[in-house]
Amino acid sequence: xxxxxxxxxxxxxxxxxxxxxxxxxxxxxxxxxxxxxxxxxxxxxxxxxxxxxxxxxxxxxxxxxxxxxxxxxxxxxxxxxxxxxxxxxxxxxxxxxxxxxxxxxxxxxxxxxxxxxxxxxxxxxxxxxxxxxxxxxxxxxxxxxxxxxxxxxxxxxxxxxxxxxxxxxxxxxxxxxxxxxxxxxxxxxxxxxxxxxxxxxxxxxxxxxxxxxxxxxxxxxxxxxxxxxxxxxxxxxxxxxxxxxxxx
Numbered sequence: 001x002x003x004x005x006x007x008x009x010x011x012x013x014x015x016x017x018x019x020x021x022x023x024x025x026x027x028x029x030x031x032x033x034x035x036x037x038x039x040x041x042x043x044x045x046x047x048x049x050x051x052x053x054x055x056x057x058x059x060x061x062x063x064x065x066x067x068x069x070x071x072x073x074x075x076x077x078x079x080x081x082x083x084x085x086x087x088x089x090x091x092x093x094x095x096x097x098x099x100x101x102x103x104x105x106x107x108x109x110x111x112x113x114x115x116x117x118x119x120x121x122x123x124x125x126x127x128x129x130x131x132x133x134x135x136x137x138x139x140x141x142x143x144x145x146x147x148x149x150x151x152x153x154x155x156x157x158x159x160x161x162x163x164x165x166x167x168x169x170x171x172x173x174x175x176x177x178x179x180x181x182x183x184x185x186x187x188x189x190x191x192x193x194x195x196x197x198x199x200x201x202x203x204x205x206x207x208x209x210x211x212x213x214x215x216x217x218x219x220x221x222x223x224x225x226x227x228x229x230x231x232x233x234x235x236x237x238x239x240x241x242x243x244x245x246x247x248x
Contacts, residue, residue: 155209156207162203186233193216194235212244
């Protein structure tokens with residue numbers, strides 16, 4: 001009886017170890033799995049590629065490509081009514097003759113409405129015309145705004161002086177004065193060096209130019225707002241402009 005009792009725990013531990021061995025599954029190492037995947041990929045590469053048949057679509061007509069007539073509205077503030085009236089012929093001519101669009105000034109809603117028609121060839125003409133009118137409404141000269149129609153790489157950007165630094169009262173006035181300079185000297189210098197056009201309208205700053213040039217002009221204006229002296233800003237933008245010229 002003593003021998004039976006002494007053997008019982010050994011048998012139970014043996015059974016438990018056997019059950020544990022069966023319960024655990026053998027996991028392959030990552031190296032063998034990676035090697036197997038590489039072999040499978042090599043086998044897949046050796047197979048001949050299946051030739052896909054290109055779909056054939058009938059040519060689409062010009063009327064379907066243009067779709068229905070689209071219209072853009074550009075609101076005109078009260079202080080720009082007189083300049084718009086004086087320069088209407090300069091604004092009207094390129095939009096109608098060059099872009100083949102229809103344009104009118106709605107006296108009730110005070111909006112410049114631009115619409116496509118049958119003669120419109122390019123779909124992007126509507127966006128160019130809307131940007132051109134918007135640039136004039138913001139305060140740019142007609143000759144400068146016309147560059148938006150002629151060139152594709154020009155953009156408009158606007159921001160507020162208080163977006164850079166929350167200024168009030170005399171501090172805000174001094175920041176605007178630093179951007180403009182005596183007789184507009186600082187603004188003209190930034191425009192000439194960065195090859196952009198800048199409009200200061202109260203606390204709003206409007207920029208017209210290419211993406212890289214707008215970035216240089218915006219950095220210079222932000223430094224002036226933050227209190228940097230104009231001489232230091234001149235030096236910085238001249239260095240950046242010379243580097244950009246050498247790069248191109």
